Amino acid sequence: MSGAARSGPATGRLAGPAPALVVFDCDGVLVDSEPISLAVTLDMLAEAGLPMTPREGYDQLLGRSLTTIATWAEEEHGVTLTQDHLSAMRSRLIARFREELRPVPGVAEAVGALPWPVCVASSSQPDRIRLSLELAGLLPLFEPHIFSASMVSRGKPAPDLFLHAAAQMGAPAEACVVIEDSPAGIAAARAAGMRVIGFTGGAHAGPANLAEAVANSAPDAIISAMADLPACLGTGG
Secondary structure: OOOOOOOOOOOOOOOOOOOEEEEEOOOOOOOOOOHHHHHHHHHHHHHHHHOOOOHHHHHOOOOOOOOHHHHHHHHHOOOOOOHHHHHHHHHHHHHHHHHOOOEEEOOOHHOOOOOOOEEEEEEHHHHHHHHHHHHOOOHHHOOOOEEHHHHOOOOOOHHHHHHHHHHHOOOHHEEEEEOOOOOOHHHHHOOOOOOOEOOOOOOOOOOOOHHHHHHOOOOOOOOOHHHHHHHHHHOOO
């Protein structure tokens, strides 16, 4: 989706009215999971016959559900990811999360400072989202308002997940603001008719060339630290 109709993304306060709902992606926004997830995914793809470099992985896979990745591997490369592959990946990922997963710095304070309803809308499976939030100490901030791509027919970059989250939360799409770190997620938010803030402060920002990738996706605003989120949304926190 082209950003030609919009001016360049702001780095300060998000333009427009206060949101009725703030929708957070999980991986790379709430929890610093992307380097772990990518390493496990690349191992699985290599075992299935599709080796990729980390940069290729970030360019092609960031923000996409495992189902979407499996479809992409089949359609674009003729590589089939079996249920054994997917089960092994989930097991490895959970084991590494339990050892290594941390929250994005400052995110609990930033979310706690927001006066509006919040929810999570992630490409991951529901049990993985909840585990990630629990391990990072963030689950009480969002439970039970957690939505997964498994609840809709199409994952990001389609708008389905964000529209589902807004409907479940009783918020008009145009009154929602999404916090996203991936081009696929930003495209999904824009396709849903929502404003979107690009976040470039995750641990994967450097290896993924995230600042450029997010800017090229034309979000409405960009922040590089979660501490800046309340002010970007128009509250002093």
